[in-house]
Each structure stands twice: as C-alpha cells, then as structure tokens.
Amino acid sequence: MKSTPPNNAIKFLRWFCREDYLDEIEGDLIEIFEKRFQENPKKAARSFWWQVLRHFRPDYIKSFKSPQLINHGMFRNYFIIALRLFIRNRLISGINVSGLALALTGTLLITLFISDELSYDRYHKNADNIYRVTRNFLSSDGSETLHLGLVAPPFGPLLKNDFPDISEVARTHKVYSSLSIVEGNGTPDKPINVAHPFYAEPSIFTVFDIPMLSGEEQTLLENPYTMLVSDAMARRYFGTLDVIGKQLKLEGKYLEIIGVYEAFPTQSHWHPDLLVAFSTLNDEEVYGRKRLESSWGNNDFSTYVLVNDQFDVEKTQAQFPDFLDKHMRVGSAKPSTWTNLFLQPLTAIHLRSQLDHEVEPNANINHVYIMGAIGLFLLLIASFNFINLTTARATTRGKEVGLRKAIGALRQQLVAQHLSESILVALVSFILAIVLTSICLPWLNEFAGKSIQLATYINPVSILVGIGFVLLIGLVAGFYPALVISRLKTIKILKQQAGSVKGNSGVRRSLVIVQFTLSIVIMIATVVVYQQLDFLKTSELGYAKDQIVRVDYHEEFANNYESVYHDLTKHSFIKNATRSSLIPTGKLLDYQGTSVQQGDSLVTTQMIVKDVRVDYNFFDTYQVPLASGRSFSEEIKSDDSLAFIINESAAEMIGWTNEEAIGKVIQNGSVKGTIIGVAKDFHFESLHESIAPVVFHIGPHYNHISVQIATRDIAEVIGHLESIWQKFVPHESFQYSFLNDRYEQLYTTEQRQSKLLLIFAALAIFIATIGLFGLATFNALQRVKEIGIRKVLGASWGQILTLLSKETLFILLLANGIAWPVAWYAMKKWLNQFAYGIEPTWWIFVMAGVLAAVIALLSISYQSIKAAFSNPVNALRNE
Amino acid sequence: MKVPSLGEFEELVLLMVAALHDEAYGVAIMEGLETKLSKKINISAIHVALKRMEEKGFVKSRFGGITGERGGRRKKFYVITAFGKEALDQQYAVRTDLYQQIPKISFG
Numbered sequence A: 001m002k003s004t005p006p007n008n009a010i011k012f013l014r015w016f017c018r019e020d021y022l023d024e025i026e027g028d029l030i031e032i033f034e035k036r037f038q039e040n041p042k043k044a045a046r047s048f049w050w051q052v053l054r055h056f057r058p059d060y061i062k063s064f065k066s067p068q069l070i071n072h073g074m075f076r077n078y079f080i081i082a083l084r085l086f087i088r089n090r091l092i093s094g095i096n097v098s099g100l101a102l103a104l105t106g107t108l109l110i111t112l113f114i115s116d117e118l119s120y121d122r123y124h125k126n127a128d129n130i131y132r133v134t135r136n137f138l139s140s141d142g143s144e145t146l147h148l149g150l151v152a153p154p155f156g157p158l159l160k161n162d163f164p165d166i167s168e169v170a171r172t173h174k175v176y177s178s179l180s181i182v183e184g185n186g187t188p189d190k191p192i193n194v195a196h197p198f199y200a201e202p203s204i205f206t207v208f209d210i211p212m213l214s215g216e217e218q219t220l221l222e223n224p225y226t227m228l229v230s231d232a233m234a235r236r237y238f239g240t241l242d243v244i245g246k247q248l249k250l251e252g253k254y255l256e257i258i259g260v261y262e263a264f265p266t267q268s269h270w271h272p273d274l275l276v277a278f279s280t281l282n283d284e285e286v287y288g289r290k291r292l293e294s295s296w297g298n299n300d301f302s303t304y305v306l307v308n309d310q311f312d313v314e315k316t317q318a319q320f321p322d323f324l325d326k327h328m329r330v331g332s333a334k335p336s337t338w339t340n341l342f343l344q345p346l347t348a349i350h351l352r353s354q355l356d357h358e359v360e361p362n363a364n365i366n367h368v369y370i371m372g373a374i375g376l377f378l379l380l381i382a383s384f385n386f387i388n389l390t391t392a393r394a395t396t397r398g399k400e401v402g403l404r405k406a407i408g409a410l411r412q413q414l415v416a417q418h419l420s421e422s423i424l425v426a427l428v429s430f431i432l433a434i435v436l437t438s439i440c441l442p443w444l445n446e447f448a449g450k451s452i453q454l455a456t457y458i459n460p461v462s463i464l465v466g467i468g469f470v471l472l473i474g475l476v477a478g479f480y481p482a483l484v485i486s487r488l489k490t491i492k493i494l495k496q497q498a499g500s501v502k503g504n505s506g507v508r509r510s511l512v513i514v515q516f517t518l519s520i521v522i523m524i525a526t527v528v529v530y531q532q533l534d535f536l537k538t539s540e541l542g543y544a545k546d547q548i549v550r551v552d553y554h555e556e557f558a559n560n561y562e563s564v565y566h567d568l569t570k571h572s573f574i575k576n577a578t579r580s581s582l583i584p585t586g587k588l589l590d591y592q593g594t595s596v597q598q599g600d601s602l603v604t605t606q607m608i609v610k611d612v613r614v615d616y617n618f619f620d621t622y623q624v625p626l627a628s629g630r631s632f633s634e635e636i637k638s639d640d641s642l643a644f645i646i647n648e649s650a651a652e653m654i655g656w657t658n659e660e661a662i663g664k665v666i667q668n669g670s671v672k673g674t675i676i677g678v679a680k681d682f683h684f685e686s687l688h689e690s691i692a693p694v695v696f697h698i699g700p701h702y703n704h705i706s707v708q709i710a711t712r713d714i715a716e717v718i719g720h721l722e723s724i725w726q727k728f729v730p731h732e733s734f735q736y737s738f739l740n741d742r743y744e745q746l747y748t749t750e751q752r753q754s755k756l757l758l759i760f761a762a763l764a765i766f767i768a769t770i771g772l773f774g775l776a777t778f779n780a781l782q783r784v785k786e787i788g789i790r791k792v793l794g795a796s797w798g799q800i801l802t803l804l805s806k807e808t809l810f811i812l813l814l815a816n817g818i819a820w821p822v823a824w825y826a827m828k829k830w831l832n833q834f835a836y837g838i839e840p841t842w843w844i845f846v847m848a849g850v851l852a853a854v855i856a857l858l859s860i861s862y863q864s865i866k867a868a869f870s871n872p873v874n875a876l877r878n879e
Numbered sequence B: 001m002k003v004p005s006l007g008e009f010e011e012l013v014l015l016m017v018a019a020l021h022d023e024a025y026g027v028a029i030m031e032g033l034e035t036k037l038s039k040k041i042n043i044s045a046i047h048v049a050l051k052r053m054e055e056k057g058f059v060k061s062r063f064g065g066i067t068g069e070r071g072g073r074r075k076k077f078y079v080i081t082a083f084g085k086e087a088l089d090q091q092y093a094v095r096t097d098l099y100q101q102i103p104k105i106s107f108g
Helices: A007-016 A019-039 A041-054 A072-088 A090-118 A155-162 A231-238 A278-282 A289-294 A313-327 A346-352 A365-406 A411-448 A460-487 A490-494 A505-538 A555-559 A561-570 A648-654 A714-728 A739-745 A748-782 A784-792 A797-831 A842-869 A872-876 B008-020 B026-037 B043-056 B082-100
Strands: A130-138 A144-148 A166-174 A179-181 A190-192 A197-200 A212-215 A226-230 A247-250 A253-261 A274-277 A301-307 A339-345 A548-552 A574-580 A594-598 A601-604 A610-614 A626-629 A643-647 A665-668 A671-679 A694-698 A704-709 A736-738 B059-063 B076-080
Touching (some): A007 A019, A019 B026, A019 B076, A041 B043, A090 A748, A130 A346, A155 A313, A278 A289, A339 A346, A346 A365, A505 A797, A648 A671, A665 A694, A784 A797, A784 A872, A797 A842, B008 B026
Parallel strands (some): A197 A274
Antiparallel strands (some): A130 A339, A166 A197, A179 A247, A212 A253, A226 A274
C-alpha cells in the first residue's frame, strides 16, 4: 500500500486553501500522515480527512471572487456597441429577432397546446388514484377482438366488494331516453336535446372533484328520480341558476332537480350536462334492478374506481380472471377464456386510450409527439439562423475584439459580452413572441377546439420557466459564436489577416444543412398528409355517402313504419329510405357469435363476424351491389328472420367463393338461417380499419332511418322530414344528420393535423429561408472585392452566379439526401394507422426538394445577381 | 505601545517556537508540545495560533527549501521576534510577580 494521503482530501484542500498557506498546511498534514501511516494506514487516512476539514475555516479559505473588475462603464460600452451593431446590421439583426420571435411563437403555441392536452383529468385531487375499468373480448385463438372503455353494470359493486384496496366505485350510464322539461299549467312538455346526460352513482362525488353551486351536499343523487344539472345546462334551458325543484320528464317519470354543479372543465374526458340518480335505473321501466345485477353483456357503464395508496395495479389485474370466473355465470366456457377486465389510469384516458367504445372521442398521444417535434424543429431552425448569422458577422467584429483584447479584455469578458448580447436578442424575441402568441391564441383555440387562456399561465412557475427558457436559448444560440469570437488571435486580427477568422464556415454549412433537412421533412410530411386526406375523401367506399340524411329511429316509428315509409317516399325528392341498427361511418361493435354448418355440426368462425340489422331497402338505399345471390325481399316470407346476407370479406374468411356461399347454412347468435346473397365489400367503418366480415339480417330493432334524397333543395327535404317527425313523435325534438358530414368527422384529427402541418411547414421554410438570405447577403458582401477582381479578369455574370450558388446547391443536395429517408420512414409510420393508406410516391420527395431548392436559390439570387451585375469599379476603387 | 494579548495556547506555542529556535515548524511544534503536555494536539490549532501570532508580530516566518519529503511541500519555519520575546517576558513577569504574592501558607 502506498503511503499517499487520500487524493480527494488533497484536492479539496488545494481547492479551498489560500495559496500562501497551502505549502505549510499541506506539507505538515502530509508529514503527519506519513508518520501515522506506519501505525495504522486506515486511521491515518481518516485522520487526514479530519485534519483537512479542521482547516476549512475562514482564515485559510481563499477568496472566490473572480479577479474580474466589475466595471459599469464597461457594461455601458457593451450595451452601446450591441445597440450600434443592431442598428448598423439591420438586416441580420432583423432576421435574428424576427426568426427567433416567429419560432418562439410557434413553440409557445405548441407548448400551450401540449400542456393543455397533458392536463386532462388532472384537476381531481385523487387523479393519480382513479382508474377506469375496461373490458376486452377474445376470439377462440386468444386474440383480442374488442376492447371497450365501458363495462357491464354488475362489475362495479363486485370489484369494490372483492378488492379491499379499491375504496370506492362509481358507475355512470348514458341516458338514452328522451328528456323533456315539465312546464306545468297545462302547457305541453318541452322536449329538449341534451348532448351528454348521464346516470351517476352518489359515489361520483367521492371519486371525482365536482364543485357544487347549490344543493344539499349530503343527499346528492341518493334518492331515485332526483337529478343535478350543470350550470351551463341550467342557463341554457332555464335561463337561470335557480332551478332547484324544477322537473324533467324521462320515460314518463318525473325527475326533480335538487342541485347545480359547476360544468366540467374542457380538460375532462367526459362532460355530463346533467346527472340523474343511478338508483333511478332500478325502475323496471327505465332499466331494471335485475339487469343491473346480472346483465353481463350490456357493456355501457363507465366504471371508475378510487383506490388507496397501497393499491398495486399489476397485482389486481392479475386477479381479474379468477374474479370473472367466480362471479360470471354465463355459458359453459370459463368467462376468463373469452373476456377480461383491465384498469386504465384516469389520466391516461384522454391521450392513450383508443378503445372501441369511449364516452367521448379522445385525442392521440402521437399527435402530441408530432406537435412537440415540430416545435423543437422550429426552435432549432431559428437558433441555427442565430448561430450562423452571429458567427458570420463575428468576422467583421475582429477589430473590435482585437482592440478589446489589446487593452486587456479577458477571454471570459469577451464571452460574457457576446453571450449577453445573444440573451438580449432572445429576450426581445421572446417578448415579441408572447405578444404574437396572444394574438394567435384565439385562432389555435378555434382550430384545435380548445379554450386555452394565456392568463391562466401567468404564475411564478411559468414566468421562471420562461426566463430560464430565454436564458437557455440565448446561451445555446450564443455559445458557439461567443467561443469563436473570443478565440480570435489579437495580433492576426490587427494585422488584418482575414484568413484567421474563416475557420468556422464548415459548422455554418452543416447547420444550414440541418435547417433545410428539417424543412424538407416537414414539407414532405405536409404533402403526404394532404394526399392521404384527399385519398380518404375521394376513395371509392362501395356505398353512396352523398345525398343521405340520417334520422333517429324512434319507437313510435316502429309501430307504424308502413305509413312512415309511405309518407317519406311520397315526396318526389326522396328516393328511398331504410332502417338499420348501424349506418356506415359508424363503428361495427355488435356481434353475436357466428358458426357455419359443416355436415351436421356447427363450427364457430375464426374471426368475429359483425352483426348489422337492416331492412329490405338497405342495399338499394346505400347502393351497395351484391356480388352474388339476391337481396332481402318482402315477397319471400322467410327472409324476415331466416335469411342472411354476408359481405365478401365474411365469405372469404370462411373460405367460400361468392357463389359457393349462396344457400349455405350459418347460425348467427341463436338464429340459424340460409345465406341468400353476398354483398360487395364496402367501407362501413372509417378507412383506419380494414373491412370487417359482416352479416346482415332483417330486424327486429333499429336505431337509424337513412333517407336517400335526390335534390339540392336540402331545406325542403329537411322540412318534409321534420313534418313527418312531428306527426309521429310530437314530444321529441327532431334529430338528423348528413352522412357525408359524419364521414368528414371520422377524419377530423387528420384534418387538423394537416392544417397545422401546413402552417408550421410554411413557418419552418420561411425561417430557414430568411436565415439563408441573411447568410447569402453576408457572403456576397464579404466577397465584393473578389467578385470585382474576377469580373475585371473577364468572368462572365453567369460564372459569378454559379460561383455564388454552388455552395447552396451542394447544401440542398445533401439536405435532400438526409431528409428523404427520414421523411419516408416517418410517413410510413404515420400511414400505418390507416388500413387503407397511400404509398408515398417519389415525386412528392422530388417536389419538396425542388421547392426547397427554388426557395433557397431565390433567396440568395438577389444578392448573387446584384453582385454579378455590379460595376467592379465600385467594389475596387476604395483600395 | 500596547502589547497585544497572548492566549494560553498561543503562549505555549510561542514558547515552543522560542525553544526550538530556527527549527520550529508546524509538525515539530506539535510533537514538542505533545511530549511536554502528554496530550493530543491538533495541527490546525497550531496553524491558527502561528498565523495569529504572526499577525500580532510575535513570530516571523521563512520558507525552507523543497525536499523530497512532505509531498514536495516546503516547510515554513518560525522564529520568535524581539517583540514576541518581550511579550513572553512580560507574561512571565506578571506570572512570577503574582506567584510571589501567594501567601506562605502551608499547602502540605
């Protein structure tokens, strides 16, 4: 063992100790250490440390004040110089500030957007301890066929009962029955159309934070036939918040309003307009107590659980199969072989839940990532502008730097000077960006369907973050230029050896390459997204989506459908009408289990065959052709229950040709019947999904009437439809929609993405271009004399142009070379979410590249042409 | 001129410096005192005392040459100044004087 004292202790001593005492102290300590080391090495080391620490006292600690002189005059000088330079190089300064300001605006908007998206459902004080129960279904080969965000009603209470760590359970259920306001005094009830009415258990107040504006806190939703309304709802339908005691009618029952709660904030995954006591569902005419306890198939109840801190999600989920087998008494197979439950964190619902049935449509985390990436790109591009222009300009500041150095400026001082300049620019840009952001925010809100207020973000934390951000940008952007400038060699500058400051053009070039790479990637992405959208809008769906109006199907229609149908079709504008359980643009959620007769036995199909109930006119109304066989016919009696039409996908899945399928016997649910026709495949669902196997059959229950119209006079047709509605269902408001609107809604996310991309692509290209313009201007100025001499020696203007554009072309070539594969990969990923996507074509890439080249060349051409055509005498006579 | 005060420990160190004469440096002083007083003394206390006394003008110091020992660090040697000697003398005089005044009572 070597007898050297602990290294760290010596380092520490040397770090703090005054130079004039160090020799004595360190020497003495080492001497003592060496003596003690003979006796006990370990103890010696420990004692050495102790001795060092004993010396850590004010007497020996050196002064850590930097030797710099704090000189206010110097700071004033920095400021004046910065201001003068700013004014003298208006172009470059303007590009720096405006580029940074624009990029920061984009980034700020994106940050606001993202932080809003991330804040969903976090406002509940128990947010981290709330989970939603979800349920999936498995096919016979174990693959998941369906994953629902809503589950059957019996699960909630059983979960609370079986799992001690689940402290509370709250179930909600959408109110499907129509509601009307009881006016009293003989006035007829006023039917109202509420977007999100829910039944809810009283425990909803334990699980969630729902502030009450009026009403008894203790008895909320305890008693059946009581309800609460949101303040927005109360204002809308009653014009006042004083609504306690008012009545609404539901399924012939009177509900009394007993309280008003504050409407849920936008950042919630559901927004109930009114909450009806859950116990109302015990009423047989409303839902029925028995069904609540034993309906394992009615997966239409959002079930939220509040857990305590000991709760372990993984462990609990692992117990679910046993839990299901214990309680569910359905069929012969163990329930856990075909279904399972899951717990989904409340805060994950908005962004990470894309289940087959959600309370409200959710957003997608990928969208957040894409936006984040774009924000970062913008910031990078603008910072690179700053770095480039500042380093380029630094070469002209050689004399200033040289003089400062000559009269004794330290390197740190020069770095500090230039860093503070860049922080100043960042600060000015940031202030501009905040102003711009507040101007653009309403636009973002409208467009992203949000209600973000800048005011809510004004708090100490965000101000600190903002300041930190400005410093960071200033430091990142200013670091390299400051380094380059401070490194300049005094004598060389003062001797005017310009060559000495040229060494950084490689860095500059690579930064421009990165800028253009990013811009080109964003451009390609924009075009691909637009193309895909166009593809979605124009692709052959296999059915007629235009000129179809959908009307809610009501029970009153069922009783006299013949006269409804007669009334409908007697109008010359209405060509046809059909009833169905689902309509195209919807989601195929229902299935009953399908088996195929093979010999004497029934064999269950490999994949789920979705179930759609239609009537005799469905295929005519939607103009879906049959590949083989015939359509349902009222003439043939057995068609009303014993006949099936399947689609081509179903036939293919079972293994039949379209012709073979006709006459085959299948069983759908409990009904066994014959296939009478095969419908051509059509896109029932959005093009995100591949075409699923479907079996169509007649009735018995329907949800929609689809009316095929043949006119441009929409108002007339709607008027006619409404009059029929009034005739049969006078007590309810008329509900209709256009199929092509519903179709567009399937792609709202993509629409938004494409618009955002377009705007940010333009912004990115713009910022990159002004940067290049600035750089080109600067280069041309630097080379004025060179160009003059070349011209004098006989260079043509063409040669001069080539000389000046060559570098830019090279940069663009490289940028394209990097951007194309990156963009291709990214877009492939994006297109993967569609079952039917376009293949990104090569010309998009070429186009983006050429466009970038044109823009870049245009931006430098002004300077190049000016240089090429200028009179060399002007450039040279001053020499 | 008023003679600055001399603490008890400082006095001991100063006596040691005077006793070691020209060979007094941190470790030597420490070891000398440790043997005389037969108790552990911390080197940092010696350093502090030396530094204070140097400020008061009781000792002056010089650096020794660099040797291979002590990690190549120089020794700092202290010698007592005339002023220091005077302070010691005074202290000694006061003590002796006081000692003389102890009544001759038998302590046996």
